[in-house]
Amino acid sequence: MVATDAEAHATSDPEAAWHQRFDSAPIEIEVNDLTIRYGETTVLRGVNLDIRKNEIFGIIGPANSGKTSLLKALNRMDMFTPGMNVQGRIRINGCDIQTVKNVYALRRSIGVVFPLPVGLPLTVFENVAFAPRLGGVKDQAELDIIVERCLRRAALWDEVKDRLDSLGSFLSGGQQQRLTIARALSQDPNILILDEFSIAVDPVTTMRIEDVLKELRKEMTILLVTNLVQQARRLADRTAFFLNGECVEIGMTECLFTRPVLDQRTKDYIEGRCG
Amino acid sequence: MNPVEFAPRSFQRNRDWYIDHVVQGVVFIAGISAIVFIVGIFIFITKEGMGFVLEHVTFRDVFGSMYWEPSDEDAPDYGILALVAGTASVSGLAMIVAIPFSLGAAIFIAEFSSGATRESLKVLIELLAAIPSVVWGFIGLSILNPLIMRLFDVPVGLNVLNAGLILGLMAAPIMTSIAEDALKAVPDRYREAAEAMGATKWQVTFRVVLPAAKNGLLGAVLLGVGRGFGETMAVLMATGHSVNMPDSVFDSVRALTATIAAELGETARGSDHYGALFAIGIFLFMITFVINLSADLIVRGVKNS
């Protein structure tokens, strides 16, 4: 059961609204006692999370608080990261990702957008057709449909439809970031992860991407790591605050801003006094 | 517009997964091939040469004698002292020529030139390093030989001086480019810090850059020594190739490498002479191995610090 935005906002109590929308939703990502180390340094310790299906889950916190490491662990990028050691259990859709037989298929179900946009040195078309091709789509007509759909949904189609053959790495920063989102969507993911996507993007593009995300929440679970506290407030249903490798607090986003929070450190960060 | 449906999602292994693992296995085998070849080189030259070393000679026969007469049918001599002296004298002279010049050139390229000059000098040095050793040997034989005879009024121009100069010119470009890399590896902030305190370019070079790059420069010198030591065709053609303990730079000598090159074709497989040449090979292999190993360790030390 997914309620629309309008319904959600109609309810005055954010907590009740969340329960109304997500209590019946299955748990998409479940993180149990997750600890991540690089060699001797512990970057994340004892994190517990559960993210519901179709929820936008925000993560805020200063640099070096272990946010990016969590994302890496989620799609098993620790495999390719020398020295990274992950302990604890992560289940996606009830499936323990440490025991997944084919991590590549797992990653295909998770779309990732990086802080800095990465346009692959391929044409715009091939950038978006990359993941479907990996998935075995060969038919050109089918690829055309996928590419157009993904570019439209990433609000990029109108800008690039006449130059699908130019290099993706030569687009402007904001366009490349939307290209990256289109690429993530082309994987047809269940989960979309955005890691501080607005760092290298101008405010107008940021707002356009935020609108895109509001649309996408109907179809997928979104994990939004952001450096902008207000962005979390605009988008996220629930938000977690990370500090120095610890998950300090998880709460209904509105509650974090409007009600007394459990931990003083959260309050300090939100009000700009630390981090 | 109809949304395109993907195949139902499963995390089972598929063709791509297996291909990836096969490729990983194949490139791994290729990756360790370098180790296999190095070990193979040691095993195969030892296999051919060890019999001779174990059965026929003592340490003193080889390293205590300067007579190399392996083809004497009654009493062959396998003393390599003269050959070692030949190699050492030629390499030594080559280093005396090459070290100051290549370090000077490296300093000029890295610290005192810029832009197009720098680029073209680097290209030129790279091209010089590419000249084949047999061409160098030919140059020693046909250009340097008459030149030395005329300039110094000596009967033979194929001697330590000739080979040393040739080898020096050969080793210098390589040493220059490695030394230049070492100098460039010194972070610019060192230079900037010194220049901000009012030091001039040469003060910066001598007080800051050279001390900071000294390991890399030492590595460059060692690699040059290794190169000189192992050079074959040029020393074969330019030394005069006569077994001799050199007294002066105008004496002809014979080098370890050149001996193998000159005599391997004339020996029967399995004979003592044949085994002796492979034994020299083992000796050369081990010496260059040690030289390269220490050069590598020294240069690596720079990178780590």
Add this chain to the structure above:
Amino acid sequence: MNPFEVTGINTTNKRTQALFRLLFMMMTLLLILPVIIIMMTLVYKGGSVVTYDFLFSHPTNGMTAGGIFPALFGTICLVTVALVVSVPIGVAAAIYLSEYASDNWLTRLINLSIVNLAGVPSIVHALFGVGAFVIFFQFGTSILAASCTLAVMTLPVVIVATRESLQSVPMAFREACWNMGATRWQTIRRIVLPNSISGILTGVILEVSRTAGETAPIMFTGAVFFTPFLPQGVMDQSMALSLHLFVLSTQVPGVPEALPYGVALVLISIVLIMNSASIAFRMYLRGKKKW
């Protein structure tokens, strides 16, 4: 008083500076000039010999006259077979080192072996070629044995050039692909290799230039002083340009003076042209990045 006024110390420093610059420049020139003079001598003395006939006819009169075609052709054969052997191994090894290997003792051992493989004297490679390819694998003295020896010897050139070229592809591209669920191999084939293939080619051209000039490793493994026949297959022996130069200048009596100069000129031209091509290609690529 003007605080920036030139003082005595400053002028001394300036003069020393100029002096040192001059000294180092002289050293550089002394390194380069003799070689240029030598090269000009080669061109001057050998230039008149090198004609179309010289390149494409057989040696006659006990090698004291005629051309160098069998040697030229033999060198081309030797280099080609050596490339066929070493390029696949070298590129695969570089892919392993750059894309798969983690920083552990094995990788360090491989790197050490590569450094040593490049540093082992060429005559020791020749002994290895005799022991391994000629005798143990029973290739006999043949192009195959000689080329395998050359391949082992020049393997470090391909590995190092390829690895550098692979590593110049930014890590972010790989991570983007991996995050989309591409396997390592799919990432390499679709993104990394297409963007480094020209760098690899540069390395291969460099290897051609190295291989063509080598003499010692082929002397006892497959190259011969003289044969009237062109090789018919990889198990045949063959002449080679580098060995031909050695033979003409040391082993054959009564060779006219200009002949070895001509051979040296041809050999060095091949090597330097290949090398320059590699350098020019590298510079062209530097100005033509896709990111």
